[in-house]
Amino acid sequence: xxxxxxVYVPADASAVAVGADVVxxxxxAEAARRGAPVRIVRNxxxxxxxxxxxxxxxxxxxxxxxxxLTPGDVPGxxxxxxxxxxxxxxxxxxxxxxPYLKQQERLTFxxxxxxxxxxxxxxxxxxxxxxxxxxxxxxxxxxxxxxxxSGLRGRGGAAFPAGIKxxxxxxxxxxxxxxxxxxxxxxxxxxxxxxxxxGDPYALIEGMTIAGLAVGATRGTIYLRFEYPHARRALERxxxxxxxxxxxxxxxxxxxxxxxxxxxIGAGAYICGEETSLLESLEGKRxxxxxxxxxxxxxxxxxxxxxxxxxxxLASVPIILDRGAEYYRDFGLGRSRGxxxxxxxxxxxxxxxxxxxxxxxxxxxxxxxxxxxxSGRPIRxxxxxxxxxxxxxxxxxxxxxxxxxxxxxGGMLGHGGIVVFDDTVDMAAQARYAMEFCAIxxxxxxxxxxxxxxxxxxxxDRLRAGEDPAKQEALLRDLCDTMIDGSLCALGxxxxxxxxxxxxxxxxxxxxxAAARRRG
Amino acid sequence: MTTPAPTRANPDRSDRTDLDAAARETTLAACARxxxxxxxxxxxxxxxxxxxxxxxxxxxxxxxxxxxxxxAEVHGVLSFYHYFRTEKPGRRVLRICRAEAxxxxxxxxxxxxxxxxxxxxxxxxxxxxxxxxxxxxCLGNCALGPSVMIDDSIEGRVDAQRFDEIVAxxxxxx
Ligand SMILES: Cc1cc2nc3c(=O)[nH]c(=O)nc-3n(C[C@H](O)[C@H](O)[C@H](O)COP(=O)(O)O)c2cc1C
Ligand code: SF4
Ligand code: FES
Numbered sequence: 001x002x003x004x005x006x007v008y009v010p011a012d013a014s015a016v017a018v019g020a021d022v023v024x025x026x027x028x029a030e031a032a033r034r035g036a037p038v039r040i041v042r043n044x045x046x047x048x049x050x051x052x053x054x055x056x057x058x059x060x061x062x063x064x065x066x067x068x069l070t071p072g073d074v075p076g077x078x079x080x081x082x083x084x085x086x087x088x089x090x091x092x093x094x095x096x097x098x099p100y101l102k103q104q105e106r107l108t109f110x111x112x113x114x115x116x117x118x119x120x121x122x123x124x125x126x127x128x129x130x131x132x133x134x135x136x137x138x139x140x141x142x143x144x145x146x147x148x149x150s151g152l153r154g155r156g157g158a159a160f161p162a163g164i165k166x167x168x169x170x171x172x173x174x175x176x177x178x179x180x181x182x183x184x185x186x187x188x189x190x191x192x193x194x195x196x197x198x199g200d201p202y203a204l205i206e207g208m209t210i211a212g213l214a215v216g217a218t219r220g221t222i223y224l225r226f227e228y229p230h231a232r233r234a235l236e237r238x239x240x241x242x243x244x245x246x247x248x249x250x251x252x253x254x255x256x257x258x259x260x261x262x263x264x265i266g267a268g269a270y271i272c273g274e275e276t277s278l279l280e281s282l283e284g285k286r287x288x289x290x291x292x293x294x295x296x297x298x299x300x301x302x303x304x305x306x307x308x309x310x311x312x313x314l315a316s317v318p319i320i321l322d323r324g325a326e327y328y329r330d331f332g333l334g335r336s337r338g339x340x341x342x343x344x345x346x347x348x349x350x351x352x353x354x355x356x357x358x359x360x361x362x363x364x365x366x367x368x369x370x371x372x373x374x375s376g377r378p379i380r381x382x383x384x385x386x387x388x389x390x391x392x393x394x395x396x397x398x399x400x401x402x403x404x405x406x407x408x409x410g411g412m413l414g415h416g417g418i419v420v421f422d423d424t425v426d427m428a429a430q431a432r433y434a435m436e437f438c439a440i441x442x443x444x445x446x447x448x449x450x451x452x453x454x455x456x457x458x459x460x461d462r463l464r465a466g467e468d469p470a471k472q473e474a475l476l477r478d479l480c481d482t483m484i485d486g487s488l489c490a491l492g493x494x495x496x497x498x499x500x501x502x503x504x505x506x507x508x509x510x511x512x513x514a515a516a517r518r519r520g
Numbered sequence: 521m522t523t524p525a526p527t528r529a530n531p532d533r534s535d536r537t538d539l540d541a542a543a544r545e546t547t548l549a550a551c552a553r554x555x556x557x558x559x560x561x562x563x564x565x566x567x568x569x570x571x572x573x574x575x576x577x578x579x580x581x582x583x584x585x586x587x588x589x590x591x592a593e594v595h596g597v598l599s600f601y602h603y604f605r606t607e608k609p610g611r612r613v614l615r616i617c618r619a620e621a622x623x624x625x626x627x628x629x630x631x632x633x634x635x636x637x638x639x640x641x642x643x644x645x646x647x648x649x650x651x652x653x654x655x656x657x658c659l660g661n662c663a664l665g666p667s668v669m670i671d672d673s674i675e676g677r678v679d680a681q682r683f684d685e686i687v688a689x690x691x692x693x694x
Contacts, residue, residue: 014661017676049663188619191660226603227659229672264559265566267601270657284561286600302558344663346624351663374625383620419621419662433623437657 004037005083006058010113012045012198013230014191019070020053026071027055030078038083044199046113047353048100056095059085065092100350100369105331107339108316109192109355112199118237120245123202129247131318135210136255140170143214147317149325151337155192156182156273156310157386157414157490159403162317165307168297169215172305177217179208180282180301180308183224183231184266184273187386189417192341193311195353197224197231200315201238205248205261207314210321212259215307220261223278226268235263270387270441274489275308277443288443289489310415312341331357336402344370346419347379356401363397365418377422381430381506385414387437388494390501391430410497427506431499432460438495448483449492455479456499463510473510476503539578546571547579551586561587561597565604573613574605609652610645612690614638615669618655621662626679630666631655633680637687650691 009024010016024040031038046065048054054067064085066077073090080088092098106112115122123129135143148163169177181204185193197204208220224232239261242248248260264282266272272281276290279301300306316338320328328338336358342365344351349371356365366372366379373379381391390411392399399405406413421430435456442450456479463472480496487493503510539547550567554560564583568575575598584591598604616631638646638653645652661667664676668683670690675682 013659013674014664014676017661017667017674018664052664185660186658188658189621189662190658191662194660227656227669230674264563266603267562267566268603268656269601281562282559284559284597286597346621346662346665348663387620417621417662419624421624425624430620430623433620437619441657 004039006039006041007083008041008043008056008058008063008113009053010045011042011117011230012052012195013228014049014195015045015052015054016230018052018068022071023053023055023069023074026074030074034078036078036083041116043115044112044117045195045353046095046101047109047195047355048098048350049352050350051092054092057082057085059083061085061094063095065095065098066090067092100352100354103369104355105339105357106355107319107328107331108203108312109196109200109341109353110319111203112195117199117201117234118241120202120241120247123200127322128202128318129206131321132206132209132247133253134321135213136253136257138213140214140216143210143321144170146325147214147320150320150328151325151332151335152313152316152320152328153336153403154310155312155316155340155415156275157187157412159413162309162313165297165309166211166214168295169217169305169307172298174305176219176302176304177215178301178304178306179211179215179217179220180275180278180296180306181208181220181222181314182273182275182278182308182310183222183228184278185225185228185311185415186270186273187388187415187417189345189383189386189419190343190415191345192343192353192416194228194231196311196315196341197228198234201231201234202242202247203315203318204235204311205238205242207317208261209248209252209259210317211307211309211314213257215305217305217307218258218260220259221282221301222261222263223266223272223282224263225266232263232265239263270437271443271489271491274491277489278308279306286443288445291488312415333357333359333400334402334404336404340401340413340416342401342416342418344418344420347373347375347422348418348420349374349376358400358402360401361398362392362401362418365401366397366420370420373420373422375422375424377424379420380423380425381421381427381502383419383421383430383498384417385412386417387434388412388490388497389414389417390497391427391505392501393505410501412494412497427502427509428460428464431502431510432457432464434495434498434502435460438491442491443489446486446488446492448486449488449495452479452483452486452492453495456483456495460499460510466511469511473503539576539582543572543576543579544582547582548586551583555587561589561594562601565598565601569604572608574608577606610649612650612671612693613652613654614687614690615654615656615659617657617659617661617665617667617669619658619662621658622665622667625665627666630668630678630680630683634683637680637684648691651687 051067056063080086152162153159272287277287281287296306341355438453584594659667
């Protein structure tokens with residue numbers, strides 16, 4: 001009997017959202033009908049999301065991709081001999097040669113899409129747990145030193161050097177310390193945490209375990225948003241398997257060292273992505289932001305030293321320990337070292353995940369990778385860095401993906417999300433939404449954020465209605481200043497950035513009467 | 521369909537423990553199982569909502585007693601988080617993503633279509649008790665929007681027609 005051909009069909013939430021489950025079922029049924037020996041493996045997504053469901057056949061000549069598929073394409077695929085890589089209208093050729101993928105530098109996402117994400121042996125076969133093995137042979141300070149030397153900065157938004165945070169927690173003496181993973185990923189236009197957790201959950205587990213060894217923490221918690229049920233299932237099963245196989249628990253890899261993890265689910269509050277609010281939430285309270293100091297690394301969860309990092313930050317640690325700090329550091333430029341998983345989203349033709357060394361320009365991402373807008377109309381504005389990020393006009397598209405370069409133009413990279421808008425966008429409506437979102441999600445602690453955002457919505461409404469525009473604009477700018485100066489955290493403090501950038505770069509949208517604003 | 525209209529929990533009654541026996545048992549079981557874990561309140565609220573599809577206001581005093589908290593504390597947490605609800609929803613909960621990436625590909629039009637088609641605003645439940653409409657801010661499907669979530673499943677590239685199909689399927693599935 002000839003061995004079954006492996007067919008990969010992603011189980012990633014985005015792939016499933018456009019039909020991957022029904023395509024998998026159709027392949028299964030068609031294979032059974034024809035008596036064709038096929039083994040379906042549900043992998044993570046390769047991140048070429050506009051081509052999902054993207055199916056790969058594992059042929060003697062390597063993995064050959066087909067997509068985007070519907071169940072109706074499946075009989076024709078079998079007719080074309082896709083199990084052997086046969087030619088078909090939807091054949092994309094060898095997966096690894098697809099330019100979108102080939103031109104990436106995948107370090108953190110190296111494994112995502114290759115295997116069944118829950119197959120621990122496959123994880124090991126692709127280099128998994130080598131970073132942990134290295135860490136188990138090092139002193140805590142040695143681990144921290146390597147992470148510091150790699151130049152890795154927090155990928156959750158604030159870009160704080162991970163090694164320095166870890167050193168603070170290592171140096172804090174306490175009977176109990178914690179590692180907390182921030183998997184709240186609330187920014188619109190981002191999904192790299194989700195893809196990583198669904199597509200390579202052991203990498204996060206490994207990164208958190210290394211963090212635990214580095215700072216002397218024996219307990220870890222992942223705070224996951226409720227909007228990610230697929231990631232939840234992947235993590236639950238991965239944690240269980242890792243425990244069964246001795247990669248978590250009382251006796252890590254037989255060394256007598258301890259580290260264990262649990263998973264907590266959020267409840268639909270954007271502010272709980274802010275680290276101190278997240279800690280409050282983990283303590284069972286309202287997610288209200290804490291004053292700093294004390295830093296969480298000194299007094300965090302239940303008052304104990306706590307390392308809190310983003311999913312991508314933690315999942316980048318294993319490769320740093322495995323390949324060395326210099327290897328990671330050699331990617332990137334200036335103070336932005338390594339790679340950033342960028343998410344191309346919104347009105348973009350080739351939306352997906354692009355992991356690149358820092359230094360590419362926004363324009364290359366939007367046009368070379370992204371292929372321009374999905375609608376085919378000119379791109380008018382992009383928002384980078386989530387709902388608190390500035391709106392950038394075309395004149396700023398040559399900005400390099402680099403924390404400092406973005407700061408220099410009043411923007412931020414944040415978690416690496418890029419949201420594209422074509423020329424039908426109404427930037428006054430976007431500014432209004434920024435204020436509205438702040439009002440909905442404010443934790444309520446500071447007046448400028450809680451009240452100011454609601455006032456902001458009203459002022460923008462009056463401005464758009466053409467009521468004494470010069471006065472309303474002055475009021476709005478004043479309000480922005482007050483929010484920037486008088487907010488405890490970045491929700492109130494940065495909401496003015498999308499508002500002001502819309503006002504500065506697209507003033508015409510605030511002046512036109514509503515009827516003329518539709519460009520259609 | 522003969523499903524009764526959803527019952528509205530009256531917050532003023534939240535200090536009376538007029539929970540039906542099953543809800544009471546669910547609440548007590550969730551508390552007993554989870555109360556010794558640190559920061560137990562959120563997991564307990566999740567467990568109750570998973571089981572009952574909402575957290576009845578009348579469960580608040582019971583939870584408070586079991587966790588040794590004040591009712592105000594429990595109520596404060598329950599009301600802080602958008603996900604928790606104190607009113608019984610329809611049989612399925614449909615969430616529409618309102619966030620920027622979905623806006624850029626037509627979320628506002630989808631939103632308007634949904635409200636018209638279902639005859640409800642956000643937080644409302646259709647007259648037949650089938651669907652409760654909610655807003656959500658990003659589902660992590662931002663490259664393939666507009667996105668909606670129906671119970672635990674996510675749908676991408678949802679236009680008006682796809683929306684109507686999703687609703688029809690949701691109504692026919694019991
Ligand atoms: C309003 C607000 C929302 C945030 N949301 C997130 C989030 O969803 N995920 C995240 O990792 N960090 C988020 N952050 C940043 C965290 O506060 C914190 O900087 C981060 O978890 C630290 O991890 P890192 O250093 O690995 O990035 C948010 C910050 C603010 C002010
Ligand atoms: S700025 Fe807003 S969200 Fe941040 S602490 Fe103040 S009130 Fe809370
Ligand atoms: S913005 Fe709608 S899914 Fe992310």
